[in-house]
Amino acid sequence: MGELFLGIITVMVTYALFSRVFEEEQEEIGVDKDSGVVVNDLSSRFVTLSCQTCRKLKKYQEVQANLYQCTKCKRYVDLR
Secondary structure (H helix, E strand, O other): OHHHHHHHHHHHHHHHHHHHHHHHHHHHOEEOOOOOOEEOOOOOOEEEEEEOOOOEEEEEEEEEOOEEEEOOOOOEEEOO
16 A cells, blocks of 8 residues: 555656656747747847746746746746
């Protein structure tokens, strides 16, 4: 009985770990939904900020100087 619970917890932790890594990889490569073009711009910066829409710490991409966009919900944050 103890081995069953240990196995279930191991599977849950492994799933949580790998789904988090996969989510971070997806966020770095953006897809423009209108044109279907994959955006893989290495010149823009990514920073971690607290998103008020997602209510979590999320990666933001710098669109212009000190203007950031959430990679998840596309909300803008202006730090100018």
